[in-house]
Amino acid sequence: MAGSKWRAIADDLVKKIDSGEIPRGSQLPTELELQAEYDASRNTVRDAIKWLTQRQLVVAQPGRGTFVSRKITPFAVELSPRHGFGSADDEGGAYVASARVQNRRPSTSDPRVEIRKATGLVARQLQLTEGARVVSRYQERFIDDAPWSLQTSFYPMEFVNRGAERLVDAVDVGEGVAKYLEGALQLTQAGYQDLIAARPPGRQESVFFGLPDNVSVSLIELSRTVYATTGEPMRFTVTVYPADRNQLYYNLGDVPEPHLDVPGPA
Template identity: 30%
Template sequence: MPDTAAGEPIHVALANTLRDAIQRGEFSPGERLPAERELADRFNASRTTVRLALSALKSQGLIGSGQGQGTYVRKARPLQVLAMDQDRRARRAENHAATFNAEVARQGRIGRQDILDVSPASATAEVARWLSMPEGAPVLVRRRVMLVDEEPYQLGDSYYRHELVKDTAIAQPQPVEEGVLAVLERVHGKPISYYIDELSFRMPTPQESTALKLDPGVCVVRAVRIAYDEDDTPLEAFDQLLAGDKHILVYEVSAE
């Protein structure tokens, strides 16, 4: 029987014991856990207690199950995102515009983006706030999914003032070879000066879970990056939805 704190349910203590075993490496990513009966015998617990413990670990995204697969430790291969660095002008030039693909390649993996839709739309209240424009004003939106090793990692919707980009490569449903930010700077006539990030964390909708192939209990990170020129005019709002178990966000913050 696993050790229990005062008043702690047995299944919670068992879930904690199994979690510790996984984190110590006793069960490797992708490895099947022992069957319920074996776990019940090992920990002198009822099978109901074992089921509750496994259910708790599933809800936390630590283990998964599938038809004919039993219960297994999930394979977590998070992507490191250098959040403060990825859109710097020097990095964009170094990566020849395909920033996401290049960053994924740096980590020995293969990245690509599938464009889902490029079309005009009306600014919602949220988009209007990001782009400092009236609600309902015309915008252009580019929707895409970012994949790593053919597995969906991110959903990304980018919003622009329609009048600014309507006659550019940004308005076409295909990759922008010179890079979206380079196009923006050229047609706007001023360079991007800085970015502001808005991060929030929540559970996904059913549609988002399907699109990102999330296991139960896995949260998403919403990262909205707004690009501004030197006059504080917003040029792009990039609304990303990141699978919470597939990313490590890295921020370098100056101590000056």
Template identity: 30%
Template sequence: MIADDLTTKIRDGELPPGAALPPQRELSASYGVTLATLRQALQQLENDGLLLQQAGRGTFVTEPRPTYELHSMRGFEEDLREQGQTVATYVLEQKVTDPPGWAEALLGDGSPVVQLERLRLLAGRPVVHQLSYVRELELAEADFSERSLYAVLASRGVTVFKASEVIRPGVLDDQTAELLRQPPGTPVFLSERITYDPDMVAVVLDRATILGTAMEIRTDRALTGVSVQWTRPPT
């Protein structure tokens, strides 16, 4: 009841981001519950990312966190812009090269590929570093500053059929920490995605580092929807 009511007020804008909730004793009295019951509801909303409890200061409504949706065949940029986020993409490097060993093994051969390195900024803050290897050599001259990789592939007549993605927790290494302007060791999500054409030939290999303090990953589950498998990460 308490959690549902506060969630509705937050979603409807009655409690905007940054707003402070009344003191806990006042809230518990207004809802007619004990402090223990109230604190359980507040903890639930904090776990859901809607509230932030700060010792000695109070409880505050959080800013909405951008999410990376797992149930679509879109890229980071399309996901985030649909959520109203201000996204900028900086191309750090774009060239034709031989793939490194790990990419060659996943793509299936050692043919030259387009190596595309990008940095994604949300509201001016760098939050995603992405390294892609693409079979279509014509994309070596494509402009990726305003269009997603998937959109450019579609414009070149490349049909994307499915993608396989693995996401695991990690921490920033020294090089990527400098790009994302965070201390080494900051928590991140490490994403590896292989995108296939209708003949099940791998056409794109992506490795992305997603700043864990800036984004959350979300998916919807249904009987015929996304298949989620939990595995132990490699040691």
């Protein structure tokens, strides 16, 4: 039967991928090559590739061919503060700490810094009037050189005018922005409020994360508003995590270490 033929081809290709005969990240043989190898029709080969694609084992790249997906080892991200709400924890430090606990290698792009007008949610969360200026700091974040999350933080431009001039420098703030603002402006982090939502990816996000067009992968969007002990908002941060490679968790109260049975890299 035709059905058993395409499935036999798919199963054989899976064996070759699992054994390393067809390495992760490499290009799958072309349809013509597979037709010749398995003595199969074009439609039968296409059915086999479709089955592999639906299971995210291969990804079609228009104009280039079909490639074997790289194996994804989930990364667990701790969203709770590691040293209490009054500490100078920020997302960058938590990201690095989580990676080190799991023996993973974190890295980030240089921040892309812009001065923008606050509108909508950004204006509301920072308690600014529409059109007030804010500093945005955007970074791409990686685990083991693979794209893992996108993060944009917004700060009132008033902070720069008050002396926190490093916010507009397109380099990482080595000690962390929370600690820097504590020293520069005497703003101490008191706590934060999180909103977590799921949504489909946009086109640029799909390209950055390498998400296949024909497989649905949701994005987890974490919006965090950080408040100072004065009651004023210090920062509004939006972090985007693909659901196929991230596990988000909180530790609250007295919990033992290690807090999760997190798989290490393959």
